[in-house]
Amino acid sequence: MKSSPLARKAAAFGASAAVLGAMIAGLAAAPAQASTQATAGKAGTAATTAKARPKVSVSTPKASTRDYEGACPVKVGITAKVNVKLDGKTDLAYRWLHGDGSKGKVKVLKLKGHGTKSVKIGQTLSFDESVKGWEAVQVLSPRKVTSKKGYFSVNCAEEVVVENGDDKKVSVSAWADPSSYTGPCTPGDKINFVGRIKVSDPSWVKYRWVLDGRVVDYGKTKVRHSRTVSFGYSPRVSERGYAVLQVVGAGDSSSDRAYYRVTCKDETPAPSVKVTATNLVTATNNDGCKVGAHATINSTGRARVEYTWSVNGTSVDKGTVLFGREGSRTVELSDRVLSGDATKGGKVTLSISGPRNNDSITQSYAACVAPKPKITVSSISVGQRNNFCADKRGPGVDFKATISSSAPTTVKYYWVIDGKKENPDLERQVTGSVDVTWGIAGAQSASETKGSVSLVVVSPDAASSATTFSVACPKTGV
Template sequence: MKSVGLARRAAAFGASSAVLAAMVTGLVSGPAQAATPAAAGKAAPAAAAGQAGHKPKVSITAPKASTGDYQGTCPVKVNFSSTIKVAVKGKTELAYRWVHGDGSKGKVKVVKLKGHGNKYVKVKESLTFNGDVKGWEAVQVLGPRKAVSKKGYFSVSCANGDHGDDNVRVWARAWADPDSYVGPCTPGDKIDFGGVIKVNRPTWVKYRWVLNGDVVDSGTIKVWDSRRVDLGYSPRHSQRGWAQLVIVGPDEGASNRADYKVWCKDESPSVKVSATNLVTGTNHDGCKVGANANINSTGAARVKYVWSVNGTPVAKDEAVFAGAGTKNVVLADQVLAGDAKNGGKITLSVFGPDNNDSITQTYAACEAKASVSAVRVVGQRNDMCKDSRGPGVDFSATLHTTASATVKYHWMVNGKQDGPQLERKVDGDLDVTWGIGGTHGASETSGSIELVIDSPNSASSGATAFVKTCPPVA
């Protein structure tokens, strides 16, 4: 009964028979496969990799559809793609599967990776649809670390059928933004009308914009649940009026009247804008910088503004003043990279109807924080075995900093410092190594090793136990 219900829901999406079978099979047999030897064999290597040490970092991009909002004849094939990023140190196995919006899941696939550094794996999936559907796809990583991507949304609207339906009901609402304008009446939109069309079931809707009794715009759109439509208007003289969103089909009706008023004022006295009180803030957790400032206007105006970091524009918007006043604007945290981590400048530039202005303020450099991975055994030197000593052992660990910094550290063997304090310049990740000699009068060398960071902050790799034995004499 469970599989039949799923098949009916999937069929309602308009998927092809092959896709329906795959979606139903993936959802029903997925848990059972996890108990089979074959499925366990796929999951075991990824689990083993995680148990052996630090689990590699994994990130996934949201799936993208080749036709995210398709309108046309059906059947249609929609291709989905996503990229999985894995921080590889040695060998690991990437296990993943596709997750569908109807609740089903695809087969688990495994990709073997080796080397050091970030590896990028592009994964793809194709689905064929025969009818209207609206849904999403996601990618689930099962190993070496569990993760799920954001949802990639898509829709298919098949236009090879009759769009009319006597049971369809359509509603509309309209508004003016702003509903009152004061300023020079020069070319350019002064009043923006927004409207929302709602339906009780997906359908094509034909609509018209009526401005003060005259039809000024029209169109036909597919509406799933609700959809917004807009109209811009640039009056050339002072006036009062209204706009209305009229539904022509398949149902008939009209929205409320969105009233507006316009007062065209001479450009003198001119409106002056300025930028003041710029404050910057450095977020040392993740090395980001943000800011806020005031935009001032001596009268009614629409003021555009641009934020720049070290001369590069990073965000833009506009502030609307109905009269003289001040508005506070905010630059959201921006991630810093390269030389920008060492400090720089943030600029806010404002553009008014009669003048422009800007303000610049410096921001503080990111305070670097250092960390270290677990120590790894990377080599064994058996030449010492000839001198009645255990083998020499070589080790490696990865230093990491959030910004460029000088890292001071030392190695600890069996709880005691081994060698002097060392110093390295680190900007990101840097592998460091250490080696110890074999134990006298023994055939094996064993103990524990640890890397301790002394500066710019305290951190430790934790102790790693090791045992290495001389090979038997031939």
């Protein structure tokens, strides 16, 4: 079924199904309304044939809650006062004018008396989604008068409730005020984001604002029951997006998205505005085989520039950079894990799109190299051999340590006794861990053997372990 122009206007206005239905019903009743209006006009004319039409004034409509924020659906009452200076009888015919351009049903009240009579009129609107609008009253008889516009807004901000580790309940909500702006994009906050933090028990709360996926503001505040936090935003070009209020440390809870829209009437860029991409630098991270990059986006004037990062022809990240004037911005590609042939090297490309032209830049990145194995050496254990004691020599000493590697490799090492290298470099294949040993004979004409010992690994990674030792032959009975 095709929608009528009125239905499309109401949808754009953001009205609820209830208001939309009322508007369409009012349109369907248009012939009857015209008849009623004509009747009202005749009645008014008949009653005032011999005298001037009564003076009429209408107050500016007021909403029961001008700026509502909370759970939806919600009903908003709109009231106004019509003052009629009477001298006998007359018919008061009026209707409501809606902010989307539609008109309500004509209503007629019969009035009589002398002097000024004040009549309070009203209506109730229902909304199940966020909306900003206005209402006005148009008096058709006995004199045509239209009131000023009465503005109102509804922000359906659902609260997200979580519990932190201390069993304290925390809830957050956020909304944009205003949620849209149209006009010159000059310096100064155009959009104000407001958030409310509620807690079950007084506590310090850390929070941050995230605008279109980027952290733009943060803080810490003491909340006894509830507290409002905010930050302002001043776009320099037309854009739309959202902000989220996050409570940090309580399950990283977030509010619903607070959407905004900015339309700059005078933002048309000069024909000479040009954007370029320069200074692309890539970096291969061998720890996990990843590639990252950064580059510079330049603009000769005010512009909105969209950019895309690609690795080997595949898009991996996107973003937007806003320029209020001529300048440069650095954009980064965070580390991306490589796999398959991409680990052998490839290309990173930054493509940009500006108001008047496009540009791109490409740079190669190096292949991943397996990281050097990490080597560790345990403490050295000391063992004693007493077979030399019978020859009036000190005991022999045996040394043992464990060499471990984070990856299979060949390890080169040597032993040092009392500061002197004992042997040429030795080699062992290590897959995980391996025990290595060394031994020395007992000292001549001594009952004990003592000194220092070190195990030194020289390849593929440097590591060592050292200790002192002192062992003696067992005493014999006298």
